[in-house]
Amino acid sequence: MDYEVVIGMEVHVELKTESKAFCGCSTAFGAAPNTHVCPVCLGLPGVLPVLNRKAVEHAVRVGLALGCEISAFSKFDRKNYFYPDMPKNYQISQYDKPLTSTGRLPILVDGAIREIRIRRAHLEEDAGKLLHLDDGTTGVDFNRAGVPLLEIVSEPDLHSADEAVEYLLRLKTLLEYLGVSDCNMEEGSMRCEANVDVRPTGGGPIGDIVEIKNVASITGVKRAIEFEFERQRDLLEMGGTVKRETRRWNPDSARTTVMRTKELAHDYRYFPEPDLVPVVLDRETIERMRETLPELPLARQLRYMNEHGLSEYDSGVLTAQQAAADFYESCARLYGQPKVVCNWVMGELFRLMKERRVGFDTLQVTPTALVDMLKLIDNGTISGTIGKTVIEAMFATGLPPDRIVVDRGLMQISDTAELEKTITAVLEANSKPVADYRGGNEKTFGFLVGQVMRATKGKANPKLVNELLRKALDTGGE
Amino acid sequence: MSLLEQSLSDAAKAVRAGTVSSTELTRAALDAIERLDPTLRAYISVDADGALARAAQLDARRGKGEPLGLLGGVPVAIKDNMVVRGGATTCASRILDGFVSPYDATVIERLREAGAVFLGKTNMDEFAMGSSTENSAVAATRNPWDTGRVPGGSSGGSAAAVAARMAFGALGSDTGGSIRQPASFCGVTGLKPTYGRVSRYGLVAFASSLDQIGTFSRDGRDAALLLGAIAGHDPRDSTSVKETVPDYGAALDGGVAGLRVGMPAEYFGEGISAETEQAVRAAIAKLNDLGAEVVEVSLPHLDYAVATYYIICTAEASSNLARYDGVRYGRRLDGEGVHDMYRASREAGFGAEVKRRILLGTYVLSAGYYDAYYLKALKVRTLIKADFDRAFEHVDCIAAPTSPTTAFRLGEKLDDPLTMYLLDIYTISVNLAGLPGISVPCGFDQAGLPIGLQLIGKPFDEPTLLRAAHAYQQATDWQRRVPPIVDGGA
Numbered sequence: 001m002d003y004e005v006v007i008g009m010e011v012h013v014e015l016k017t018e019s020k021a022f023c024g025c026s027t028a029f030g031a032a033p034n035t036h037v038c039p040v041c042l043g044l045p046g047v048l049p050v051l052n053r054k055a056v057e058h059a060v061r062v063g064l065a066l067g068c069e070i071s072a073f074s075k076f077d078r079k080n081y082f083y084p085d086m087p088k089n090y091q092i093s094q095y096d097k098p099l100t101s102t103g104r105l106p107i108l109v110d111g112a113i114r115e116i117r118i119r120r121a122h123l124e125e126d127a128g129k130l131l132h133l134d135d136g137t138t139g140v141d142f143n144r145a146g147v148p149l150l151e152i153v154s155e156p157d158l159h160s161a162d163e164a165v166e167y168l169l170r171l172k173t174l175l176e177y178l179g180v181s182d183c184n185m186e187e188g189s190m191r192c193e194a195n196v197d198v199r200p201t202g203g204g205p206i207g208d209i210v211e212i213k214n215v216a217s218i219t220g221v222k223r224a225i226e227f228e229f230e231r232q233r234d235l236l237e238m239g240g241t242v243k244r245e246t247r248r249w250n251p252d253s254a255r256t257t258v259m260r261t262k263e264l265a266h267d268y269r270y271f272p273e274p275d276l277v278p279v280v281l282d283r284e285t286i287e288r289m290r291e292t293l294p295e296l297p298l299a300r301q302l303r304y305m306n307e308h309g310l311s312e313y314d315s316g317v318l319t320a321q322q323a324a325a326d327f328y329e330s331c332a333r334l335y336g337q338p339k340v341v342c343n344w345v346m347g348e349l350f351r352l353m354k355e356r357r358v359g360f361d362t363l364q365v366t367p368t369a370l371v372d373m374l375k376l377i378d379n380g381t382i383s384g385t386i387g388k389t390v391i392e393a394m395f396a397t398g399l400p401p402d403r404i405v406v407d408r409g410l411m412q413i414s415d416t417a418e419l420e421k422t423i424t425a426v427l428e429a430n431s432k433p434v435a436d437y438r439g440g441n442e443k444t445f446g447f448l449v450g451q452v453m454r455a456t457k458g459k460a461n462p463k464l465v466n467e468l469l470r471k472a473l474d475t476g477g478e
Numbered sequence: 479m480s481l482l483e484q485s486l487s488d489a490a491k492a493v494r495a496g497t498v499s500s501t502e503l504t505r506a507a508l509d510a511i512e513r514l515d516p517t518l519r520a521y522i523s524v525d526a527d528g529a530l531a532r533a534a535q536l537d538a539r540r541g542k543g544e545p546l547g548l549l550g551g552v553p554v555a556i557k558d559n560m561v562v563r564g565g566a567t568t569c570a571s572r573i574l575d576g577f578v579s580p581y582d583a584t585v586i587e588r589l590r591e592a593g594a595v596f597l598g599k600t601n602m603d604e605f606a607m608g609s610s611t612e613n614s615a616v617a618a619t620r621n622p623w624d625t626g627r628v629p630g631g632s633s634g635g636s637a638a639a640v641a642a643r644m645a646f647g648a649l650g651s652d653t654g655g656s657i658r659q660p661a662s663f664c665g666v667t668g669l670k671p672t673y674g675r676v677s678r679y680g681l682v683a684f685a686s687s688l689d690q691i692g693t694f695s696r697d698g699r700d701a702a703l704l705l706g707a708i709a710g711h712d713p714r715d716s717t718s719v720k721e722t723v724p725d726y727g728a729a730l731d732g733g734v735a736g737l738r739v740g741m742p743a744e745y746f747g748e749g750i751s752a753e754t755e756q757a758v759r760a761a762i763a764k765l766n767d768l769g770a771e772v773v774e775v776s777l778p779h780l781d782y783a784v785a786t787y788y789i790i791c792t793a794e795a796s797s798n799l800a801r802y803d804g805v806r807y808g809r810r811l812d813g814e815g816v817h818d819m820y821r822a823s824r825e826a827g828f829g830a831e832v833k834r835r836i837l838l839g840t841y842v843l844s845a846g847y848y849d850a851y852y853l854k855a856l857k858v859r860t861l862i863k864a865d866f867d868r869a870f871e872h873v874d875c876i877a878a879p880t881s882p883t884t885a886f887r888l889g890e891k892l893d894d895p896l897t898m899y900l901l902d903i904y905t906i907s908v909n910l911a912g913l914p915g916i917s918v919p920c921g922f923d924q925a926g927l928p929i930g931l932q933l934i935g936k937p938f939d940e941p942t943l944l945r946a947a948h949a950y951q952q953a954t955d956w957q958r959r960v961p962p963i964v965d966g967g968a
Contacts, residue, residue: 039581043801045574046561046583046680048715078797080843084816089800140805269843271852274686274794277716 002201003233007164007194007225008156008209011171012149013181014126014189015058021125021148022049022092029187033131033141041146043087048275051076055148056099056279058180059123060289062150063100065178065296066118070286074099076123076273081266085128085140093151095270098122099279105154105174106298107166111312113298116167117155124149144188150180156195156209161225164194168218169320173297177322185217192221198232198242208244212256215249224249228256300325308338317346323360324350330367335374344370348388352395364398365391373401385458386410414461416468419452422460423472426451437473445469481506483960486646486700490550490593493540500533500540500551503646504595507553510644511597514963517625519617520638522558522568524598529553532595547593548707554589555645557636558599559606559682560691562586569682570614571604573802573827575809583680584715585649585691585708592707597645600635604829605799606651606684608632609659609901612892613831620888621663622961623927627885630660633694637664640694643964647704648694653684654787655880655905657692658917662880662930665919667947667957669693669701672938673912674719676705677712683798685791686717688909697957698918698947702726705940721938729941730948735769737946740873744780745904750882757921757929758879761950765877768949775869775876779862783907784899786862789842789855790910795832796839802827834895863911870936875943879904880917880930908934916943919956928956 020027023040040047063070077095103118128145132138152171158164172183172190183190194212210228215221227249232242247256295303297319304315319325328345332338349365352358373390376382382390382405393404405411413419427434430451433444452465481503484492492498508526515521536551561567561579563586568574582590589596603613611619611634619634621627622642629638633650637660640648650657652670661668670692681691693704706726712718741762746755766772804810804823811826813819828836842851869876881901891898908915913934920931931950935943951957 039579042806044561044579044581044807045567045569045577045682045801046559046579048679048717050714050716080797080800082800082803082817082820084805087801087806089803090797267845269797269840269845269848271793271797271843271848275683275717 001237003198003229003236004159004201005161005225005229006156006197006199007158009154009158009164009167010193010195011152011168012191013152013175013183015055015148015150016179016181017052017054017058017148019052020146021052021055021123022146025146027147029189031143033139033143036143037145041087042142049092049273051276051279052148055123057289058148058178059099059121059150060281060286061178061293062152062175062180063103063121064286064290064293065174066100066103066105066121066152068100068103068118068121070100070281071097072281072283073097073278075278076276077270078273079124080269083127084138085130085142085145087128087142087145091124091127092273092276093124094122097278105167105170107163107170108298108301108312108316109163109166114163116157119153119155121150121152124151156197161222161229164225165218165222168192168221170298173320177294177297191216192218194221194225194228196225196228196232198229198236200236208242210242210244210256211246212249213246213259216251220249220251223251223254224256227254231256294322297322297325304338308332308342310338310342314342314346318342321360327360327363327367331371334367334371340374344374344391348391349395352392356395358395364396365394369394369400376401376405380412380414380461381405382410382412383458383460383462385453386412389458410459412461413456413459414464416464419456419460419464419468420472422452422455423465423469426455427472434473445473448473482510482643482646485696486549486552486554487703489552489646490548490703493550493552494546496540500536500546500553500595501530503551504529504533504553504597507597507645510642510964514622514642514644517963518620518622518638518642518644520600520619520629520635520642520644521555521598522570522601522616522635523566525565525596529595529597536593536595547591548703549589549592549594551593551595552646553595553597554704555597555600555636555639555648556586557602557633557648557650559602559651559684560585560649561680561682562596562599565599567599567682568616569605570602570616571827571829571832572615573804573808573824575827577807581680584677584712586680588708588710589649594707600633600639600648602635603632603656604832605682605795606632606653606656606689607795607831607835609655609898610886610888610891611635611660612888613829615829618888621885621927622963623665624885624925625963627887627927628663630663630881630885632656632660633668634660634664636694637661637666637668640664640666640696641961643960647696647700649704649708650692650694651681651684652690652692652905652909653688653791654909655902657694658880658905658915658930658932659902661694661917662919662928662932663885665922665928665956665959665961667695667697667701667919668917669695669705669940669943670908670915671705671709671940672719672914672935673909674717675721675914675938675940676708677710677715677718679712679714683794685794686798687794688787688791690909697951698916698944699727699730701916701947702730702944705944719938724941726941726944729945732945733769734765734946734949737765737770737875737942738873739765739770739772739946740775740869740876741772742775742777742780742869742876742878744777745878749900749903750879751884751923753923754879754881754883754929757923758877758931761920761931762877764953765946765950768953770946772877773873775873777862777865777869777907779858779865780903780907782858783862783910784903786855786858787902787906787910788838788899789851790859792835792839793843793852794839796836796843799828799832799836831895859910862907866907866911866913866934875936875939875946876934878932878934880932881905884923884925884927884929904932913937914940914943916947918947918950919959920950920954921956922959
């Protein structure tokens with residue numbers, strides 16, 4: 001029997017706000033433990049939460065970008081559970097009236113768009129962090145307690161680990177475009193839980209779902225789902241049943257292990273948070289926010305495919321990062337010939353950025369400079385090969401390309417007399433290949449071109465070299 | 479003794495005029511505390527040094543001709559569920575042993591601004607849960623009129639302190655009658671403002687949607703003064719309202735002529751003592767004599783108020799009190815692992831009444847019971863609010879007894895929580911509806927115990943309540959009577 005997997009994702013992202021969800025403390029990552037805390041986020045006796053408007057705005061922007069309904073009236077609830085890193089022993093969250101619901105996230109699967117339904121995206125506060133110390137005791141760092149979180153819950157619309165990965169990458173890109181989160185999984189600002197159910201292909205009701213908690217990387221999600229698919233399939237094939245339980249992914253052993261079973265499921269005793277008033281948004285505000293949304297990554301990718309003639313792969317890479325797409329697009333606008341721009345950006349520029357670990361925020365090459373360099377190639381000032389040298393110098397110094405070309409004497413040699421002199425020297429130094437060529441071995445021609453280019457440090461006009469070399473070889477033998 | 483006989487308003491005036499110093503007033507109050515409090519146990523902690531230092535500072539300011547604020551250096555007491563920076567706040571619970579607040583409650587900031595001197599923190603039922611101040615982990619406070627009786631609760635310490643002239647005024651909190659009922663039992667004026675009128679920031683929460691800070695004072699004039707000092711919007715409390723604060727002092731005068739006073743038939747039925755009923759009816763007749771028109775009104779959902787209240791307040795309390803787990807502050811007991819540590823700390827830290835309410839609240843919020851209890855209670859709460867809305871279409875305020883009986887004996891009802899809960903029947907619905915209410919002394923029973931008249935107002939209409947209270951107190955003198963213990967009697 002064949003089996004299929006049905007996956008729903010729950011993604012928590014920390015929203016990029018200056019201050020926490022319910023107090024004025026900083027949300028900056030990496031500070032010394034318990035330095036970004038106040039009576040409110042520590043839940044001291046007598047404190048009250050005050051909602052951060054910016055967190056609501058971010059959540060609404062995400063909702064709008066996901067095509068969700070934005071609630072004109074939403075409220076906060078308390079989710080009660082005891083945990084040492086929860087200062088109040090309840091979490092302020094949204095239960096039955098979330099800020100946004102019923103949307104979709106389009107993903108590209110085998111070149112076709114598939115819409116993954118979004119059940120809801122709601123606001124809540126993050127908890128603190130337990131620090132297990134060397135002496136065997138446990139400390140709590142509350143810096144993270146109260147940082148605004150957006151929980152984005154999908155419907156069980158994903159059918160493979162690869163689709164889940166595509167969903168996460170698409171979501172991550174979207175959130176980065178909206179500027180609402182860093183989505184940094186290492187720093188914990190994006191955290192995933194996958195609900196995985198395996199069943200015989202072609203239907204059957206959704207069985208008992210296994211929840212895989214807090215996987216720390218996208219690769220981890222992929223491997224955890226793959227492991228879970230095999231585990232559940234093997235269980236079913238042996239006539240067993242899958243229990244509803246929560247499992248933890250262990251990257252070292254590459255397995256999931258039981259965290260808690262249904263018997264221990266929590267009763268969170270949700271009830272409306274009495275310390276906060278409901279969030280009321282009028283239609284006008286929502287519409288105004290809709291107008292400020294940027295062009296979303298998938299739309300941008302499709303535009304590059306349709307209007308710029310780029311491949312799915314190229315357009316996908318360029319739009320995965322908003323800054324990369326912005327850079328590419330500025331160049332393309334200044335230069336035309338999007339495919340040429342794409343090749344240079346994805347080729348030389350990305351290679352250098354990756355090698356030297358430079359991001360767009362510190363990149364010294366401007367779109368204008370890159371385009372100026374391309375024009376130098378077009379007007380014959382430099383060759384394409386030299387272009388690579390020039391871009392490397394631009395990358396290191398931030399100087400304009402024409403200045404680099406002049407300073408380093410990289411102008412293309414198109415002087416016939418000078419080239420002829422070099423060719424003569426090359427022919428003299430390579431009598432064997434010359435004889436081979438004249439003996440009918442066409443292949444050695446390329447070698448001789450290379451020798452000329454080398455002798456001129458790549459500056460020779462390749463077209464002219466070809467022409468002159470051919471002439472010299474064809475006539476010189478007489 | 480004469481220094482302490484005067485009202486807060488008069489004392490503040492005297493300090494401003496320079497006829498008495500803040501230090502003299504403070505010292506007199508501290509002397510009274512030293513003399514009476516070993517018997518009455520109204521205070522949990524007294525900050526004599528802090529109070530005298532503050533008084534000296536205010537006197538120095540006055541000496542330089544600087545303004546002292548509305549309260550002019552007069553000493554007051556604070557219920558021990560409001561936090562004061564650098565000082566202990568215990569809520570009369572062992573679980574907060576050793577907790578020192580790093581911040582001031584908004585009301586504390588505002589009272590400081592107004593030039594108050596803080597004498598100390600007053601006793602209460604643990605986490606404000608109770609109607610007698612017997613549920614305190616520290617001691618049971620005694621009623622100044624009869625030390626064999628309770629002062630009422632949960633703000634019994636504040637009520638007793640003001641009644642026994644151990645403070646010129648005090649702050650309390652009222653979740654289901656916890657200001658008005660002890661005010662009634664102790665023969666002082668207790669005001670619970672509209673929900674949202676006074677910031678709750680820094681008030682240790684019992685039931686957030688019902689809790690409100692209010693005042694204890696000798697009379698309506700002092701209540702107006704204190705309320706004016708603490709009222710107003712606070713950006714740190716989302717439920718505090720952006721309404722402007724009226725001049726409560728100016729609102730006192732004008733009498734009650736033409737005022738329509740509602741008398742709810744349901745408040746004079748079963749359970750009320752004959753003496754209480756008689757005194758309250760006489761007080762309402764007095765308002766009538768003064769020119770008010772008395773109209774019968776009906777609040778038909780009164781019978782459901784107590785049940786509704788105990789579902790909502792225990793639900794919220796079970797959640798609000800979850801933070802006391804021994805992890806970050808307060809009392810911690812060892813245990814095997816974290817859950818055992820929680821269990822041991824909470825078992826030892828909370829008293830019986832608090833545990834009872836946490837269990838009840840956990841139960842009514844549990845999956846499967848939520849709809850039957852909590853959700854139903856919210857619906858009844860709406861009906862109770864609607865009762866008042868309907869009544870206020872016809873009247874300007876409602877007059878009723880504050881409590882069905884006068885102060886009962888210590889221990890008399892301690893083993894019967896349900897009977898105790900029923901004693902709040904006349905005050906609870908005001909909290910469920912979020913309305914302002916005031917209790918003023920309106921007589922004494924055969925045993926010499928005070929009886930309270932409760933006036934209930936429209937939202938944010940504290941001025942009408944204060945005006946009616948003031949008019950009544952101008953025409954009577956119940957509020958001037960002093961418990962015998964104050965002069966060395968009893």
